[in-house]
Amino acid sequence: MPRKDTLLILLFVLQAASTLAGRKVPESTVLTTDVAIVGGGASGTYAAIRLREDFNTSIVLIEPRPYLGGSVSTYLVPETNTTLEFGVQSYLRYGPALDFFARFGIALRPFASKRLTTVNIDVETGEQLKDYLSPNINATNEAFQRWLAIVSKYKTFLEPGYWNFPLSPDIPSDFLVPFEDFAKRHELEAAVPRILAISGVGYGGVRNPITLHLLQAFGASLTLDMLENQMFVPTGSNSLIYQRAHDFLGPDVLLSSTVKDVKRTSTAMTILVKQRDTEYIIKARRILYSAPPSLRNLSPFQPDEKEAAVFSTWAEDSEFVGIAKISCIPENYSINFIPSVAVPTNYLALKVRKDWPYSIRLDSTGPPGLGLFRIIVGANYTLSLDDVKNLVLEGTKRLEDAGTVTEECGVEFKSSSDHSRPQWKQTAEQLQSGLVQKLYGLQGYRGIWYVGYVWGAPYSSTIWAFTDTVLLKLLDDIKTDKSSSQKA
Structure with a gap:
């Protein structure tokens, strides 16, 4: 040391x-x-x-x-019976999960993500990145099938814990290589946007961190449940x-x-x-x-x-989630701030930008007519709640200044939660x-x-x-x- x-x-x-x-x-x-x-x-x-x-x-x-x-x-929308989940989104059918919910008499239903129109925004200018091309569903699923074959090999090392993690001479070489090299070798790039969006991993970039960290964040059980649409949520x-x-x-x-x-x-x-x-x-x-x-x-x-x-x-990363009313963004839209270097299909650069080492996503939540959005802000450095609010205000102001939105961007924060925690890096x-x-x-x-x-x-x-x-x-x-x- x-x-x-x-x-x-x-x-x-x-x-x-x-x-x-x-x-x-x-x-x-x-x-x-x-x-x-x-x-x-x-x-x-x-x-x-x-x-x-x-x-x-x-x-x-x-x-x-x-x-x-x-x-x-969970945010309870005032004067309604509507609750909005802005933290954990769903659960896996793994281990004791079903029994734990049954213990408290909680009914379950399949998880279905809200269908939104995604607009990718240059994090620096606020302009729409019209030339950025998201991977199509076939390419994404094919990449995840390759990913599943890999993570399944290592499941006993990583799930549910690391009791069986190999000693130094036996650590798989896949664990130790930079993720960029690993992803290109196995043609996994089309899976990267979804891995980042679901797991929240990769603030500061996923090119250089060793592959183990991505395998930890998006393992075999999550991959299989996602591909088979087996994830669930409690009723209520x-x-x-x-x-x-x-x-x-x-x-x-x-x-x-x-x-x-x-x-x-x-x-x-x-x-x-x-x-x-x-x-x-x-x-x-x-x-x-x-x-x-x-x-x-x-x-x-x-x-x-x-x-x-x-x-x-x-490593000390930051992650905050919240609910806010944002007047300038149409409902049923998702605004994803990404670096321009990701254009047109550089998915390994989605969270890479020296001067912008943070990520912002704004997802419309409903109910209709209220203009509510789920906010997700993460960074590879320490943030306070005030810092997060300022980043969101600055981001929406860039949308307005660039003419990407036509209305004035008022932001009213309703609820927030600090999900920051030490990370494996x-x-x-x-x-x-x-x-x-x-x-x-x-x-x-x-x-x-x-x-x-x-x-x-x-x-x-x-x-x-x-x-x-x-x-x-x-x-x-x-x-x-x-x-x-x-x-x-």
């Missing part, structure tokens, strides 16, 4: 000094539990239900947002399952809560949590961490050098140094087990399946600890 990175990690570890010593809170806010779950997204909520209801294990679920659901974001809204899970878990959930400090030993965790004006001390046997594992988020957990060395390898050299094995070597280390998108295929259904593999190991860990304590 370069000396600069080593010094950075040492400084981070030294700065993470505990504030728990001598902390006192009222007895009513001291909670004792088997497992403290940090993060109430897909994996944390699923784990809470499984541990408490199926494994007779006590839990406390800690979530910083005022609701459960993570990347699921995507948030319904999390609302019902929250109602079911009741007081075992602490919403609007943040972890302020953690004292960890091999057998016991003491966690200081603040919920608005109330502080809790949670005493747990183990922690199940399901939030994005950035060094910033992990700071209260006092990571040591081993942990910091692994988690310092993640490790190099071939890091993988060959055993990075995945080092990552998985942190499972159970110093009392923390991990679930979530970093640890396997990043779709809700595969995340739930991976969580099941971790829960079995976590429960064995607790059982061994209890057995050792009894013998002592």
Whole structure:
């Protein structure tokens, strides 16, 4: 590891000094539990239900947002019964997904994307890129059939998690080559626009990142369900399952809560949590961490050098989604801001532009007459919500200035959600140094087990399946600890 990175990690570890010593809170806010779950997204909520209801294990679920659901974001249109999904769009028929929805009595229906007229816009000028040619459906499907044959070969390495990821000498060479070389060799270019649109991968470009990152983002199960039109959505809204899970878990959930400090030993965790004006001390046997594992988020957990060395390898990208009323864009249109270098069919350049390292898409949502659009903004650098709003305002203003739209572009933001999280952007050299094995070597280390998108295929259904593999190991860990304590 370069000396600069080593010094950075040492400084981070030294700065993470505990504030728990001598902390006192009222007895009513001291909670004792088997497992403290940090993060109430897909994996944390699923784990809470499984541990408490199926494994007779006590839990406390800690979530910083005022609701459960993570990347699921639903907007209820005022004075209507209409809900708009601006986060997670659909689910795969994989692993425990169907059973999890059935558990809460939620009916399912096939997913059908809204048919929109797509207009591709020069991100720099706001002019329509009339010479850009999207791949036709036959070319796209043929490319995805080739993609499916490839990702299916590697499914056991990547889904639902990386427990079976090969050691350095056996890592497939396909994983390590730049994606541009790989895509051209296998004639996959026509699949690239859809891969980018569905997965959200590739902010800053997909030419140079190693192919593994694209295989992770768009694996075998997603490809097969897409080709066979097998994806589904719950009747009602995507948030319904999390609302019902929250109602079911009741007081075992602490919403609007943040972890302020953690004292960890091999057998016991003491966690200081603040919920608005109330502080809790949670005493747990183990922690199940399901939030994005950035060094910033992990700071209260006092990571040591081993942990910091692994988690310092993640790249910090930004992704925001939202709903806005945009007066100048016709309904039933999708506005896709892309770099002009993609013209006419350079699909590998769709997210490449040195001076414009971000992506914006505006998709009409309905209901008719309201002018509502789903906003998706991503970048390969850190953005704030104000930055995102400014990018959207600047983008629509360019549409207006270029004469691409004929009306004045008023933008009224209705709802938004920050889906930013650390991303896999490790190099071939890091993988060959055993990075995945080092990552998985942190499972159970110093009392923390991990679930979530970093640890396997990043779709809700595969995340739930991976969580099941971790829960079995976590429960064995607790059982061994209890057995050792009894013998002592």
